[in-house]
Amino acid sequence: MRSFITHVLTFLLGCVVAAFVVLSLARKTSLVWQDNFKTRIAYTFQQGGARAAEQQDWVGVEYAFQASQAVQNGAAAHEWDISLPLFGWSITGLAKEHDQTFWLVDHAAMAYALAQQGKTDEANAIYKKLADRYPDKDREYFNQVAIQFLSTLDSAPR
Known part of the structure; x- marks a missing residue:
């Protein structure tokens, strides 16, 4: 009788661990x-x-990069409400932290587009944010980042 109970408990524990692993991977x-x-x-x-920049539509450039930044900052992945070991996921590199990949180019392109429109106060505010984050870079650097990124995007396949 003892071995039957041991097998049942082992089976139940295996089922719990398997369910946990499947739910973790699905998440x-x-x-x-x-x-x-x-x-x-x-x-x-x-x-x-980039297409708007090609047509010298700087308002369109500004809005496109504002929308890109809004998506990056505002759209968060929906997570399940049950608690799972987040520390283990972050160690494996699977847990997604806030992605800052587009931050520099989005802000540089917005500032460049605002400067092209003659909105110097708004452009200067964005250049200040860029300079605060990258103190060793100057305004010309950010303009070059924007110009290069816009031309790279414009030549990318669509």
Whole structure:
């Protein structure tokens, strides 16, 4: 009788561990997929901004990069309400932290577009944010980042 109870308990423990692993992998897959989707949306907005820059539509450039930044900052992956070991996921590198990949180019392009429109106060405010984050860089550097990124996006396949 003792071995039967041991087998049942081992089976139940195995089922719990297997369910936990399956739920953990499903959650991580969902978070990674949602983050990739968010990045693709932001990149699509940036490509639209590059097309607007090609046509000298600086208002369109400004709005496209504002939209890209809004997607990157405002769209968060939906997470399940049950608590799971987040520390273990962050060690494996699967847990998604806030992505700052587009921050520099979004802000540089917005500042450049505002400067091209003659909105110097708004452009200076964004240049100040950029300089605060990257104190060793100057305004010319940020303009070159914006110009290079816009031309790279414009030549990218659509």
